[in-house]
Amino acid sequence: MLKPLLLGVSLCLALTGSGFATTLTAVHVETDPGERALWDRIGKDYTAQHPDITVQFQYIENEAFKAKLPTMLQSKDPPSLIFSWGGGVMLAQQQADFIRPITAAVQPFAASLVPTAAKAFQSGGDTLGVPVLMSKVAFFYNKALFAKAGVKAADIKSWDDFLAAVKTIKAAGITPIVVGAGEKWPMHFYWSYLVLREGGADILKRAKAGEDGGFTGPVFVDAGKKLQELAKLDPFQPGYQGTLHLQAAGLFGDGKGAMQLMGNWLVNTQKNNAADSKGLSDDNIGTFSFPTVAGGKGLATDALGGVNGFLVSKNAPKEAEDFLRFFSQEKYQKEAAAKGYYIPAIVGTGADVSNPVTKSVAEDLAHATALQIFFDQDLGPSVGRVVNDISVAIPAGQMTPEDGAKALQQAFDEQ
Amino acid sequence: MLVTAAVFVPPAVLLFTLFVVVPMGEAARYSFYNWNGYGVPKAFIGVKNYLQLFANATFRQAALNNLLIIVASIGIQLPLALGMALLLARREIGSVAFRMIFFLPYILADVAAGLIFRFIFDGDYGPVSSLAQQLGFGPLYMLAAPGTAFTALIIVIVWKYFGFHMMLYIAGLQGIDRSLYEAATMDGAKARQRFWHVTLPQLAPMLKLSVFFSIIGALQLFDMVIPLTGGGPFDQTHTMVSFLYSFGMGRMRIGFGSAVGVVLFAVSVLFAFGYQRLLMRHE
Amino acid sequence: MSELRTLQSPYGLVGRDAKPRRWATLDLYPPFRLTVLLLVAAIVLLPLLATAFGGFKEVGELRTNPLGLPHVWHWENYWAILSGARYWQVLGNSLIVAAATVALTLGLSSMAAFAFAHLRFFGEQFLLTYLTLGLMFPAAAAILPLFIQVRDLGLLDSYTGVVLPQVAFSLAMATLLLRNGFRQLPSELLDAARIDGCGYIRYFLYITLPLSRPILSTVGIIAFVGSWNNYLVPLILLNSTALYPWPLGLMDYQGQYSTAWQLVLAFITLTILPAIVIFVAAQRWMVAGLTAGAVKG
Numbered sequence: 001m002l003k004p005l006l007l008g009v010s011l012c013l014a015l016t017g018s019g020f021a022t023t024l025t026a027v028h029v030e031t032d033p034g035e036r037a038l039w040d041r042i043g044k045d046y047t048a049q050h051p052d053i054t055v056q057f058q059y060i061e062n063e064a065f066k067a068k069l070p071t072m073l074q075s076k077d078p079p080s081l082i083f084s085w086g087g088g089v090m091l092a093q094q095q096a097d098f099i100r101p102i103t104a105a106v107q108p109f110a111a112s113l114v115p116t117a118a119k120a121f122q123s124g125g126d127t128l129g130v131p132v133l134m135s136k137v138a139f140f141y142n143k144a145l146f147a148k149a150g151v152k153a154a155d156i157k158s159w160d161d162f163l164a165a166v167k168t169i170k171a172a173g174i175t176p177i178v179v180g181a182g183e184k185w186p187m188h189f190y191w192s193y194l195v196l197r198e199g200g201a202d203i204l205k206r207a208k209a210g211e212d213g214g215f216t217g218p219v220f221v222d223a224g225k226k227l228q229e230l231a232k233l234d235p236f237q238p239g240y241q242g243t244l245h246l247q248a249a250g251l252f253g254d255g256k257g258a259m260q261l262m263g264n265w266l267v268n269t270q271k272n273n274a275a276d277s278k279g280l281s282d283d284n285i286g287t288f289s290f291p292t293v294a295g296g297k298g299l300a301t302d303a304l305g306g307v308n309g310f311l312v313s314k315n316a317p318k319e320a321e322d323f324l325r326f327f328s329q330e331k332y333q334k335e336a337a338a339k340g341y342y343i344p345a346i347v348g349t350g351a352d353v354s355n356p357v358t359k360s361v362a363e364d365l366a367h368a369t370a371l372q373i374f375f376d377q378d379l380g381p382s383v384g385r386v387v388n389d390i391s392v393a394i395p396a397g398q399m400t401p402e403d404g405a406k407a408l409q410q411a412f413d414e415q
Numbered sequence: 416m417l418v419t420a421a422v423f424v425p426p427a428v429l430l431f432t433l434f435v436v437v438p439m440g441e442a443a444r445y446s447f448y449n450w451n452g453y454g455v456p457k458a459f460i461g462v463k464n465y466l467q468l469f470a471n472a473t474f475r476q477a478a479l480n481n482l483l484i485i486v487a488s489i490g491i492q493l494p495l496a497l498g499m500a501l502l503l504a505r506r507e508i509g510s511v512a513f514r515m516i517f518f519l520p521y522i523l524a525d526v527a528a529g530l531i532f533r534f535i536f537d538g539d540y541g542p543v544s545s546l547a548q549q550l551g552f553g554p555l556y557m558l559a560a561p562g563t564a565f566t567a568l569i570i571v572i573v574w575k576y577f578g579f580h581m582m583l584y585i586a587g588l589q590g591i592d593r594s595l596y597e598a599a600t601m602d603g604a605k606a607r608q609r610f611w612h613v614t615l616p617q618l619a620p621m622l623k624l625s626v627f628f629s630i631i632g633a634l635q636l637f638d639m640v641i642p643l644t645g646g647g648p649f650d651q652t653h654t655m656v657s658f659l660y661s662f663g664m665g666r667m668r669i670g671f672g673s674a675v676g677v678v679l680f681a682v683s684v685l686f687a688f689g690y691q692r693l694l695m696r697h698e
Numbered sequence: 699m700s701e702l703r704t705l706q707s708p709y710g711l712v713g714r715d716a717k718p719r720r721w722a723t724l725d726l727y728p729p730f731r732l733t734v735l736l737l738v739a740a741i742v743l744l745p746l747l748a749t750a751f752g753g754f755k756e757v758g759e760l761r762t763n764p765l766g767l768p769h770v771w772h773w774e775n776y777w778a779i780l781s782g783a784r785y786w787q788v789l790g791n792s793l794i795v796a797a798a799t800v801a802l803t804l805g806l807s808s809m810a811a812f813a814f815a816h817l818r819f820f821g822e823q824f825l826l827t828y829l830t831l832g833l834m835f836p837a838a839a840a841i842l843p844l845f846i847q848v849r850d851l852g853l854l855d856s857y858t859g860v861v862l863p864q865v866a867f868s869l870a871m872a873t874l875l876l877r878n879g880f881r882q883l884p885s886e887l888l889d890a891a892r893i894d895g896c897g898y899i900r901y902f903l904y905i906t907l908p909l910s911r912p913i914l915s916t917v918g919i920i921a922f923v924g925s926w927n928n929y930l931v932p933l934i935l936l937n938s939t940a941l942y943p944w945p946l947g948l949m950d951y952q953g954q955y956s957t958a959w960q961l962v963l964a965f966i967t968l969t970i971l972p973a974i975v976i977f978v979a980a981q982r983w984m985v986a987g988l989t990a991g992a993v994k995g
Contacts, residue, residue, distance in 0.1 A: 071854070074849050
């Protein structure tokens with residue numbers, strides 16, 4: 001009785017009518033217009049060779065994407081290709097049976113993928129996705145403002161050096177750090193790096209296994225304390241707790257602050273979001289790695305970063321994998337590198353990275369002793385968000401480092 | 416007669432059952448599971464979601480915020496609406512125009528209102544901050560600290576809804592029998608006494624109704640919070656519904672979020688029944 | 699009941715008042731009264747004007763000239779939105795969803811209301827109370843299971859999936875309002891019609907509905923405004939930007955251009971414009987509809 005009724009109504013209302021040809025929809029969060037134009041063009045090229053297949057790249061704003069993804073995957077018509085950072089979020093999607101393993105399909109071109117990047121999309125012998133780009137979180141600084149304050153980036157090796165530099169810059173009347181804490185995750189880079197530097201590259205793995213007190217162990221409490229130390233210097237731009245990440249990028253591009261801890265995409269977002277749409281010129285931007293902490297197990301070369309790629313949803317058309325192969329071709333990814341859009345996860349494209357800042361990040365990445373993916377992705381949807389929560393609450397004095405660590409352990413136990 | 420009833424009633428009842436009653440029942444069931452929304456709920460955990468919920472500082476803050484919004488609605492919005500109603504109830508030049516202006520925000524979507532005021536209170540580009548700077552104060556980042564962000568939320572609520580309540584009061588005022596005032600005047604009542612002894616008692620049904628809407632509206636507030644503050648900074652400006660969305664849906668904790676829904680439901684229904692029994696019995 | 703009468707007439711609140719009610723008002727010294735009113739009106743209107751004008755400014759001017767008219771009118775912000783497909787698409791989606799919501803709400807609730815008003819049948823009182831429960835139901839409380847429900851029916855990410863829950867949530871108020879309205883029609887009419895051999899369904903179609911236009915329009919306005927402004931239900935149930943109604947489209951746009959306030963302001967202005975235009979054109983019906991629904995429901 002009910003089904004026919006609903007069917008009737010849906011027939012009346014369904015004006016969306018999917019066409020006869022196959023459409024591959026790829027959802028992603030990349031904002032750079034040049035990069036998106038390139039991706040669209042790759043899609044068109046594919047259609048040119050396969051006329052019955054249309055490829056549609058659909059941009060969704062980062063926060064909205066993370067919030068919508070669970071519902072998106074459950075709709076009757078989920079996107080074929082899903083942007084992913086790997087990690088616990090991807091594993092949750094695998095467990096829920098919303099993505100399909102693509103091991104065999106990737107095999108023919110697996111050798112062209114950067115191994116560390118490819119690893120981020122593997123789980124228990126299965127390949128779940130194809131990496132597209134890699135990023136590293138590092139400090140990016142405004143050379144002119146550093147010079148004005150008399151601070152040398154090369155001298156910042158330890159956390160204490162860093163705090164001293166922040167004080168010097170502030171004393172020079174310059175906002176030391178710009179951060180988009182309104183969206184929380186930009187702040188979680190600080191807490192994550194402190195945890196990495198304190199506990200070493202395998203710290204998350206050990207905490208998950210409950211070693212050394214799990215997430216309530218001294219490493220996690222101490223990271224919170226150091227973050228508080230930094231916040232006490234009042235180093236952030238006014239109103240930082242309400243600033244969104246693109247706004248923060250724009251402020252950096254406007255020269256409103258000396259540095260920002262961000263993924264290397266900042267090189268582009270600071271341009272696109274600056275008030276004059278130009279931002280800082282490439283030769284005015286420098287970069288240095290997150291400092292080490294005294295007595296910590298982590299190395300300066302352990303990198304926090306991301307590997308972004310595409311997963312294939314469970315019932316995607318069979319052409320999805322083939323398109324990923326097409327998409328990963330060297331000629332396209334070399335172009336992305338040459339035009340400075342991102343650091344491709346394709347072997348042999350590193351030399352093509354044209355942007356000098358991005359290039360130095362790419363070299364760091366190539367020589368990194370470890371690559372830890374973003375904590376909020378690694379730890380999965382529910383626990384990862386708690387990392388973000390405490391990363392803004394601790395420096396704001398809303399939560400003690402101990403309570404923050406406890407909240408994290410609790411979320412981990414409850415998931 | 417029966418045939419007609421058998422045709423006319425079921426569609427509405429069915430749809431209502433399917434999309435309102437069943438989901439609420441399901442919420443009650445899911446709230447006893449640890450479930451991420453994929454597949455079917457399996458991990459039965461009893462009342463653990465509720466225990467976690469009541470121990471959750473952010474939820475307690477959200478519930479407190481709901482209460483504070485109710486207090487502000489009654490303490491700020493109601494007097495403002497009543498004052499404007501008293502100024503505009505009579506037919507005078509411009510009265511209708513002012514009524515329309517004050518009512519206008521009510522027809523706008525909460526989302527639009529929230530976003531407009533995100534701009535108004537923006538520390539870098541918003542008018543409030545610019546004015547503060549021109550007056551010699553520093554830039555004002557109202558949305559960047561919990562206290563001021565919550566104040567901003569209250570301002571937007573009053574801005575958007577006082578005109579609606581004013582209209583209710585005007586309707587009420589226009590319905591008061593004029594002979595009551597004449598009798599009061601003959602008994603020597605001054606304007607102030609007439610207000611307290613005639614206007615206010617006569618307006619009581621409308622006031623009760625208006626308070627009822629304020630409270631139900633406050634309990635359901637969501638659309639405005641998301642664009643204005645997103646619940647931040649540090650989740651201090653959530654309402655129960657925005658908490659439910661961010662912590663239930665956004666984190667794939669359907670069981671936990673359902674527990675929030677059940678609490679919200681219980682509060683709303685208890686309130687609605689209680690309020691009607693205690694205060695609206697005679698109408 | 700007297701306040702109900704005022705509300706039923708669409709002229710009560712916004713047109714000529716039947717009689718000036720001198721005693722029920724606050725008598726202030728007229729210039730002072732006007733000052734107070736102008737001040738409040740300014741507070742109400744300035745944010746809207748700052749938004750509309752902001753859409754014409756360059757981003758830097760927002761800071762230097764927050765409330766004034768733009769020094770140079772940058773029409774291109776508005777033009778870019780008006781000439782793009784996105785704006786028309788989100789408005790179109792909202793219109794489709796709202797129209798379907800209104801049609802279904804009116805259809806289903808008027809039928810149910812007719813039965814509750816005129817027919818005696820088993821379980822009548824129970825069913826009416828059951829539907830009335832919906833008045834106290836915060837839609838948000840069941841939003842997660844609603845999502846699961848709509849998913850299981852395979853209606854996620856479709857207009858239907860948004861329309862049906864919206865209708866379901868507006869049924870309680872609509873049925874109650876219409877039942878009260880139908881009951882106020884003279885009962886002699888029904889008796890006469892029955893004697894003439896007119897069936898209930900024909901009576902419903904040819905007598906009840908035509909005579910109940912005011913209350914039907916009230917219900918229609920409430921359902922339309924509710925759907926037009928709805929954010930939570932489509933937020934949970936839609937994914938494709940191609941299906942987004944305007945509140946979602948607005949948030950989407952803001953997420954993408956969060957650093958270009960002038961564009962966001964132009965987009966806000968253009969998306970709220972239809973509501974404002976309709977409000978100004980049909981203020982009497984809008985105010986009467988929205989407040990009457992509140993009072994009588």
